Amino acid sequence: MPTPLGHALGGLAVGVLVSGPTTRMLTVGRRKVPLLVAWSVCGMLPDLDFLVGAHQGVTHSLGALLVVALATQILEPRRPVLWVAAAAAYGSHLVLDWLGSDTVAPIGIMALWPFDGGFYLSPYEWFFPVCRDYWLVACRADLVQAVTWELVSLGPLVIAVLLFGRFRRGRAG
């Protein structure tokens, strides 16, 4: 599974791809949050399940994605593109985890919950497994390898989408 950095990059790329221009804000209560930040957070959000000692369960599912879209609809009732962008940014996490390596049971993510309780993992292992024994030197080397690969594989996508967003904004304005 990718690191939080990989998930932030994935959420950012997909969110901006859907929402377009990148200087807009998302209203959360009385605060305005830059969309770049909002989409990055959406990309990392499913891993909050670590805080309750679980992982890759319902927060990594289609059901949770729909909840995120609904919550965004409540925050921004007149901007449907943001509902889709938030869901897409959240969904990027599911796709990246599905494309990752998993070494801890249950293997995979509960992608189709509540329609199906099975765990799914692609056979491709596009991303390196993330070592969580940070005190080990070998673990740190593995983390550097994983982060480097995420930057190499997702960084160009993020740059391309941000440039595309600027281009669209320039044409619109």
Ligand SMILES: [Zn+2]
């Ligand atoms: Zn995850």
